[in-house]
Amino acid sequence: MADTYEKLLEDTIEISAPAEQVWSLVTDIPAMAKWSPQVVKSSVKGGVVKQGATFSNLNKQGLKRWPTGGKVVRFQPPTATTPGEFAFRIRENRTVWSFELEPTADGRTRLTERRETPEGISGVSMLLTKVVLGGQKPFTAELRRGIRQTLERIKAEAEAGA
Structure with missing residues (x-):
C-alpha cells in the first residue's frame, strides 16, 4: 500500500489582539523556533521578510x-x-505553509495555519518521511499537533503583548 498524505x-x-500585532509575530521567520516545535532555527537571506524573500530552516x-x-x-x-x-x-517537499489573519469586529484576530500540497509532495520527501520520520500517518499526526502548539x-505571545 502506498504511503499517502493529507493534502x-x-x-x-x-x-485577543489586533491583526496587525499578530501579523508582526507570524511574519517574524527568525522567531518561528519559539512557536513551532519542529523548527530549531530560521534565518532570512538579507534579513528582511517580504514577498519573494528566501530563508533557511533547521528542523527537528x-x-x-x-x-x-523556503x-x-x-x-x-x-x-x-x-x-x-x-x-x-x-523547496525540498513543495508544501506551502500559510497563516491567514482575519480581524474580527471586536478587535480580535482569527488566525488559521495551513499546510497545503498544491503540487503534491516530492518523491524524495515521501521516501524520507517513510524511512526516517516514521511514515506519513504518524508524521502527519505530529504536524497536526505542531500546528496546534x-x-x-x-x-500566548500576542495576548501577553496586547
Missing part, C-alpha cells in the same frame, strides 16, 4: 535534524477590515 492540514485559534524530530529552504509566496498584511495572508513554499504559542 490539507489546518487549525484555527482566536486571539527528536534527535534527528534536517535543513530546508520562499515567501504570499505577503498581504491585514487591515482593520480585510484579512491578511503570509505564506511560504518549502504553534497557534497556542503565538496566541
Whole structure:
C-alpha cells in the first residue's frame, strides 16, 4: 500500500489582539523556533521578510535534524477590515505553509495555519518521511499537533503583548 498524505492540514485559534500585532509575530521567520516545535532555527537571506524573500530552516524530530529552504509566496498584511495572508513554499517537499489573519469586529484576530500540497509532495520527501520520520500517518499526526502548539504559542505571545 502506498504511503499517502493529507493534502490539507489546518487549525484555527482566536486571539485577543489586533491583526496587525499578530501579523508582526507570524511574519517574524527568525522567531518561528519559539512557536513551532519542529523548527530549531530560521534565518532570512538579507534579513528582511517580504514577498519573494528566501530563508533557511533547521528542523527537528527528536534527535534527528534536517535543513530546508523556503520562499515567501504570499505577503498581504491585514487591515482593520480585510484579512491578511503570509505564506511560504518549502523547496525540498513543495508544501506551502500559510497563516491567514482575519480581524474580527471586536478587535480580535482569527488566525488559521495551513499546510497545503498544491503540487503534491516530492518523491524524495515521501521516501524520507517513510524511512526516517516514521511514515506519513504518524508524521502527519505530529504536524497536526505542531500546528496546534504553534497557534497556542503565538496566541500566548500576542495576548501577553496586547
